[in-house]
Each structure stands twice: as C-alpha cells, then as structure tokens.
Amino acid sequence: MSEGDELTTLRLGDTELVLAPGIGGSVVSFRVAGADYLRPGSREALEKRNPLGLGAFPLFPFSGRIANGRFRCRSRDVALLPNFPPEPHAIHGQGWQNAWRIAERSESSAALVYDHDGREWPWVYRAEQWFALIDGGIVLSLSLTNLDDSPMPGGLGWHPYFPKEDALLSADVLKIWPSGEDPISQRPVPLDPPSDLRSSRAVAELRLDNGFNVGAGASVIRWPSRTSAVELTASAELRHLVVFTPPTESYFCVEPVSHAPNAVNSALPPEVTGYRELHPSETLSAKIELCVEGPWKRGAFGGVHKNLRGRSEVRSKLQSNARAQQ
Numbered sequence: 001m002s003e004g005d006e007l008t009t010l011r012l013g014d015t016e017l018v019l020a021p022g023i024g025g026s027v028v029s030f031r032v033a034g035a036d037y038l039r040p041g042s043r044e045a046l047e048k049r050n051p052l053g054l055g056a057f058p059l060f061p062f063s064g065r066i067a068n069g070r071f072r073c074r075s076r077d078v079a080l081l082p083n084f085p086p087e088p089h090a091i092h093g094q095g096w097q098n099a100w101r102i103a104e105r106s107e108s109s110a111a112l113v114y115d116h117d118g119r120e121w122p123w124v125y126r127a128e129q130w131f132a133l134i135d136g137g138i139v140l141s142l143s144l145t146n147l148d149d150s151p152m153p154g155g156l157g158w159h160p161y162f163p164k165e166d167a168l169l170s171a172d173v174l175k176i177w178p179s180g181e182d183p184i185s186q187r188p189v190p191l192d193p194p195s196d197l198r199s200s201r202a203v204a205e206l207r208l209d210n211g212f213n214v215g216a217g218a219s220v221i222r223w224p225s226r227t228s229a230v231e232l233t234a235s236a237e238l239r240h241l242v243v244f245t246p247p248t249e250s251y252f253c254v255e256p257v258s259h260a261p262n263a264v265n266s267a268l269p270p271e272v273t274g275y276r277e278l279h280p281s282e283t284l285s286a287k288i289e290l291c292v293e294g295p296w297k298r299g300a301f302g303g304v305h306k307n308l309r310g311r312s313e314v315r316s317k318l319q320s321n322a323r324a325q326q
Contacts, residue, residue: 172217
C-alpha cells in the first residue's frame with residue numbers, strides 16, 4: 001500500500017474493526033473475541049487496492065447496476081463509464097473506487113468522508129460513513145448529501161462479505177427481482193421455493209444473485225459449527241436487500257440497500273423501486289446494525305452515542321462544512 005492507504009483500527013473490549021479509508025472507504029476485517037464475522041481482506045487485495053477482496057465497502061450514490069450506464073434524470077441525459085469490465089454497465093457508484101478521508105475518530109468510532117467532484121457522476125455530492133463499535137457489534141450510519149445546484153438521483157447501501165463455512169441465512173424477504181443471463185432485473189415477482197429466505201436456508205445450497213424487497217425484520221446468519229450468529233438490521237430507508245451466493249467461493253453477500261437494481265430506468269413507482277431524487281442540500285441517511293451472537297439486548301446500543309464522541313455533533317459539523325463548500 002502507498003502513503004495515504006494506512007489502515008485504521010477501532011477497538012472496544014474484544015470487538016475490533018479495521019478500516020481502509022484510502023481503499024474505497026472499505027472494511028478490512030471485523031472480529032469479535034478473535035473470530036472473523038466478515039470475510040477478512042487478503043494481503044493481495046490490500047496491495048492492489050481492491051475493495052472486492054476486502055470485508056465490506058460502501059455503495060454511493062447508487063447500488064447495483066445501471067443498464068449500460070445510461071439513464072435520464074428530468075431533462076438530462078446521463079452516460080456513465082462502465083466501471084466493472086467486461087460488463088457494459090455502471091455498478092455501485094464511485095465511493096467504492098475512490099479514497100475517503102477520516103473526518104473524526106476515537107478508539108471505538110470513526111467518521112469517513114468522500115467528496116465527489118461531479119466528473120464520473122455529473123453531480124457534486126458528499127458521502128459519509130460513521131462507524132461505532134458496541135459490545136460485539138457495529139453501528140454504521142450512512143448519509144448522502146446533494147451539493148449540486150440541481151436535483152440528482154440518490155441511493156446508498158453497504159456491501160459486506162460473510163464467510164460461508166456452514167452458514168444458514170434467513171431474511172425478511174417479500175418479493176424477488178429475478179435475473180437471468182442479463183443481470184438487470186425488470187420488476188419484482190412473488191417468492192418461489194428456491195428464493196424464499198423467510199426460514200433458515202443453507203447458504204451452500206442457494207444460487208442467488210438477486211435483489212429483494214424486504215420488511216423491517218432482521219437478516220440472520222448462523223454458523224452451527226461456531227454456535228454463533230450475526231444479526232443484520234437496517235433502518236426504514238433500506239427496504240431492499242441484495243443476496244449473492246456464488247457457489248464456488250468461500251463467501252456470500254447480504255447487502256442492505258435503498259433501492260432496486262437499475263431503479264433510475266424503471267417505469268415502476270418509487271414505492272416499489274426505492275428510487276428517489278435529492279434536491280440541492282438534501283441529505284439521505286440510513287443506519288445499519290451488525291451484532292454478533294444476536295439478538296443482542298437492545299440496551300447494548302445505549303453506549304453508541306458516547307462511543308461516537310457525540311455523533312450528532314460530528315454529523316452536524318460535517319454537513320455544515322458540506323453546505324459551506326457549495
């Protein structure tokens with residue numbers, strides 16, 4: 001890694017989170033009592049500055065694919081460059097492929113910021129991640145602020161990789177966005193037996209690379225051989241979930257996101273796709289909680305604001321700085 005790619009380690013008791021701000025604002029590893037609950041980043045991925053080989057990365061200002069990188073926003077035709085060759089599509093926005101900076105940190109919390117200059121995506125915006133450790137878990141707050149002078153489509157999410165091992169997965173899925181040879185889904189359809197995750201399923205037997213509409217319930221991952229579990233919950237802004245279970249890999253992904261794949265090109269209503277536009281100075285915010293050995297007592301979250309060294313104050317300062325830069 002080069003200068004500026006240094007890793008940042010947060011600790012709270014036996015909970016440890018390692019971040020790589022300079023590599024897409026990514027998570028390198030998340031451990032509790034010495035055990036990895038995200039796929040740990042490889043040395044090769046760190047050397048090549050490749051978020052796809054790390055533990056998790058952020059999705060800003062959209063998640064999933066935009067078909068052929070093209071869409072129309074109001075009277076504006078937008079053409080994005082493909083960023084995941086050999087695919088012709090644009091995927092996951094710009095945040096994961098650019099360096100972030102540390103705006104605030106303590107022993108158990110950190111705020112990361114990425115300021116986009118309007119080149120790869122023709123709007124100026126600010127993306128922010130606030131990581132706060134709790135006993136056996138992470139609270140992650142995400143926000144996207146439109147710093148441009150015109151409305152822009154806005155979305156966000158998080159792309160964690162979990163170790164497959166003997167994992168069992170359940171999620172509060174409602175409908176699935178099917179995909180075939182073309183990975184661009186068109187509309188949600190009712191669940192069928194292979195896609196129904198409402199009861200625990202062996203991840204090794206799943207063949208999914210799909211978006212889902214989801215309810216407010218948690219996604220739960222259990223590893224019987226570990227006698228432990230992870231509970232992933234997301235705020236109301238994240239009512240979509242992407243599940244990716246590549247059969248030949250040692251990981252799988254469960255990604256809370258704010259909208260469906262290719263939502264900017266969908267004729268379906270926003271209440272189905274999650275599509276939204278952010279007006280100048282408007283901010284979209286969401287929260288994700290990842291807890292080991294869940295479900296944890298809700299009281300465990302009582303220390304979150306203290307761990308963040310006054311997260312609300314940090315957020316206000318960052319957003320004030322963002323508005324001042326317009």
